Amino acid sequence: SAVISQKPSRDICQRGTSLTIQCQVDSQVTMMFWYRQQPGQSLTLIATANQGSEATYESGFVIDKFPISRPNLTFSTLTVSNMSPEDSSIYLCSACEDSYEQYFGPGTRLTVT
């Protein structure tokens, strides 16, 4: 099974600033995803990180707010731009190999003040 790490594990940021979250997988994976979990809520998919091309965003999420990079098959970044308190959430990276299993990173707890 893939082992996924995320940095930072948590951060407290000021309104109007941006934060970039890194996701590193210990093996090459075909697909990587970014999810958001708002306080007390379930997980919502932000986008699919495509290697070598633009990310595919879900309804309600836009590239200007959540730019994503995926330069290779083991690494991706998510930037939360121009943050507001409503962006306070856990952001989770996940990866999928050729098998059915989808694994998650430990998450990044973001608090915006």
Add this chain to the structure above:
Amino acid sequence: AQKITQTQPGMFVQEKEAVTLDCTYDTSDQSYGLFWYKQPSSGEMIFLIYQGSYDEQNATEGRYSLNFQKARKSANLVISASQLGDSAMYFCAMREPRGNEKLTFGTGTRLTIIP
């Protein structure tokens, strides 16, 4: 559009008892996958078990089993001999047909094991 329903927001279970967490789903696809994840207070999502729509046998992983009833569109998680460390949020999720692996999650069930 796919939908996952978990009707139990919270459950309290005595240690060593078995517990069933409910999950129903709605999809028009014939090929799909169903997942259960555990989320402790630390926030990480721990993969527990998977059931493919064409799998004839119910999936099992140690103390976890998935009671898959395709006609009823239900995929309940059964935890046998519950332990204090089982206290966590549990999420049921569905994967779209192969080629698009994104997951749709239910609202979750908070399980508390009572010593």
